[in-house]
Amino acid sequence: MSDALDKAEAAVREASTDTAAVQLAFAAMELAKLATQQQAQQPSQQHACEHQHKQGRSAGEWIGIACAVCVGSVGLAFASLAIAIAACCATGCFLILRSIWQSTQKGK
Structure with a gap:
């Protein structure tokens, strides 16, 4: 140069x-x-390069990834809500069964 x-x-x-x-x-x-x-x-220097360069992601691929992340996040939120509801139901059942158990033990 x-x-x-x-x-x-x-x-x-x-x-x-x-x-x-x-x-x-x-x-x-x-x-x-x-x-x-x-x-x-x-160009002569580029031809000397033997390995292939990976192309970047297109806009459509990024939109698809974003949609997949959004759907996954909503699914995870519903799964967490279902687990919370199941835990509340299990606690309620446990308290009812404990109350029944205690009332049957007093009657003996």
Whole structure:
């Protein structure tokens, strides 16, 4: 890259007799040449890479994941509610059975 900068500086020095606008134009042309050379070299570097790159998720996949999380969360909430109701029912049954047990023990 320093070689390209040296070329650009040399072009600017050569254009010292020209106006500043022409000098800037020459420098811009050198930088454009450098950019096209670098772009031409990049595909050859990419082909040297043997492994495959994993593509990112699309918007549809993210929406599907979000819907699955929402449905799972609602299901988990209903399951927690069902467990709480079952625990209350079991406690009520236990208290009723204990009361019946105590009343039968007093009668003996």
